[in-house]
Amino acid sequence: MGRTIVHHNHKKRDLFKPERLLNSLVTCALANRWPEGKASDTMTHVVRDVEKWLEKRALVTSKDIRRVAAKSLERFDKDLAESYAMGDKII
């Protein structure tokens, strides 16, 4: 774990950082009025799902990660999953 490379755009590459994903998921949950404790507990599960998905992948894009996280989030809250999926397409 921690060796998967993420393409953010054509130029920038980065190592996958679970805490960064957790932070973005919790921010989205708080924006949708989730209590802080519930948000961090639930999002830890989602991050674990994403990490599991990443196990056999060496190179992914940040869009892939957002899509997989949104899919995992659907189990907990469909509206929040939808909100997270379109989070980078507001402007």
Next chain:
Amino acid sequence: MDALLNFSIVTLAALIHASFQLSVGCLILLFHHSFATAKTRARNREFVGSYISGAGLTIFLVLSATCYWLVESFGWEAPSLLLSIEAGLLFVLGIILVFFYYRGSKHTELYLPRGLAKFLTERIKKTSNNHEAFIFGVSSVLGELPFVIVVALVGASGIVALPEDLRPLTVLLYVLISILPLIIISVSLGNSHTVGSIQKWRVRNKTFLKIMAGLGALVLGAYLIVFKLVPLIGM
């Protein structure tokens, strides 16, 4: 009658301005991040208040500067050449708003240069105090300046043609109408709505919004030609 005509032109220009989506999208992003960083509701309200003040002040300055430029360049009565240019720009704006304003169909991503959109998104994530929120409100208006300047030009030419005592009030009315969506969204988000529900509403009604904005610009262009340009050149 002339005052009423000019007043209606300013109001319609302000309504078209209110339909621009960059400031609205930025406000939603600001809410998205400030819910996590501001911690308290009062702090959140301060952020949003600063953002709206920044946007409102920029619109006020752009409109006032345009009024000043018009009076300095053409005097108090708009010449037919200026009216023709305004009408032409409004037709172009109407077509852009209907056909090219949004990217894709399942979200509200705008046809902004991606570098600018990325810059704004990164700025929002780093907004941690009221000054930054204010500057961010300024940037959100300046980001759409090519569109804003067209409606500001039409609004300004309506304002300078009004009687002197009505001008300051009409400038304020224009600013108030153009920031009205920001106020409505902040009030909704401050009460029971969530960022997700507002964003979903925007996606669902995107087609309606863009058609109304585009048609508004086309109608205002035709209005200028019929009620101002034609009587001026005496056709």
